[in-house]
Amino acid sequence: MNSESHNHARLAATTQVEEARLDGNAIGGLLREIFAVEMTAAVGTCAFCGAVNEVGRVQVYVRAPGTVVRCPECEQVLMKIVRGGGRYWVDMTGVRCLEFSEA
Amino acid sequence: MGFVSRGFRGKRRDNVSSSRVPPGQYVVTDFPVLSAGPTPHVNLDQWTFSIEGEIDEPKKWTWKEFSALPADTVTKDIHCVTKWTKLDTTWKGVSVDTLMEGVDTAADFTTVYSDGGYTTNLALDDITANKAWVVYEFDGQPIEPQHGGPVRFFVPHLYFWKSAKWVRGIRLQKEEHPGFWESNGYHIRGDPWREQRYWGD
């Protein structure tokens, strides 16, 4: 394969994946199911790079076997959420700390 | 049966009872793109494929070396855990048996790993004896980046999350290490014919 067609394919693919990438607003409903409180304004600290962002700002991939949430700065995985067979599996090891308000 | 949205049909899902369609799956004719992260930019000039871990002499191929290896063209059905099945997909690549030729190992397990950090675990038995390939063509064309190109793993007898995109190597291991999805709810093995989707299935 020549690199030109390869690069062209890469650009087209990047656009498709970009379009498939959303932000934390897209999982507002899912997070409310899990946390029983509005979470898109909650603030998380990335365990990898320390970036601090509201959930509404994080990168969210929803077209996958599960939901993958990534840091907008370093793109490492903040959270993984799988839902099936009547259960949820939530991995939050990429979030060092999550702050959200009482009210 | 609870509420039904009058007149809603949903996307075409052929719940065809067929010996080729595992339980709970429906057949699609397109090729859905699933992504758990950004598409890695893979430069074939710098790409290598490795076999490492429980092995006396780790193996490594550059793209030039890899593409010169004997390759198979195989046509298989693929089954995604998100319920779509695509029949008769044709891929070209190097059989894992070819890559493992001459390798002596005490390992029963492997981790297949990719650019971008994705991993999936596979028993050695599940990727040898003509069950798995490291592929670089789909339908006679170089694999598109969104579908895991230039090179992806291909192990069609298990759910397609095991066919890791943008693959870079196989790590031979004595113990099983659950991969990206297997550590978070998805079944450790993922046999579609036994509907092994989640933990406990």
Added chain:
Amino acid sequence: MARAAVLGRLEIPTSRGPLRWQFGTLAEVVRETPRVSSLYLDVPDWQGHLAGQHVDVRLTADDGYQAERSYSIASAPDDPRLALTVERLDDGEVSPYLVGELRVGDRLELRGPIGGFFVWRGEDDRPLLLIAGGSGVVPLMAMLRHRANVESTVPARLLFSSRTQADVIYRDELSRLGAAGDGLTVFHALTREKPAGWSGYTRRIDEAMLKEVAWPIQESPAVFICGPTPFVEAASQLLVAMGYEPRSIKTERFGATGGTA
């Protein structure tokens, strides 16, 4: 809806406790453009919402198959009915049902309101910069309708990018709002058409356009950008390159489905 009115216009709907699925009944359909319609729903147990929030809509087929999508609420908090504005996507699964099949009298299962980040409250006294790409205008319209309802006079600007003139959602209402003399200016950009006599922009959003539309950074406006991911990211990056503080920019990305997920 009566309950929300009784609670008063500043009441913030509860953000604690799980959301339950509830039903709305379609009361009216308004065709906005050839591909876009607004659905006006009566939702008996609606607790109220904030401008910018969305609902999750769930459809169930008779074999139990379900599909779920999110749609921004187009109506303002004090409006009598809950409105959703939906773009029909040819290869969509849910949108062709909502725009085309769903009839007045049908029930629609939904839950909400959802969202605490991408919201604008009437008490916010900062200048308001809204940037919309296509159906991304929907939550921003809820904000402008709310702004009008509460008679806010904070300076506001909407930069709205659409494909063609016929695709401009809410065109007449935006004209009226922009002519109300309460500090709102509406800018349009068309990306695929240059109609005769058109006074708006006829190109994709770029730095020069933003420099003409956006306030100087010293004004510290609140910025909301909504639309397809590439649009949102391009607009956001342009503003940051102009010196806008990233924290002052709030974004909501729509997928190819026209809504979130």
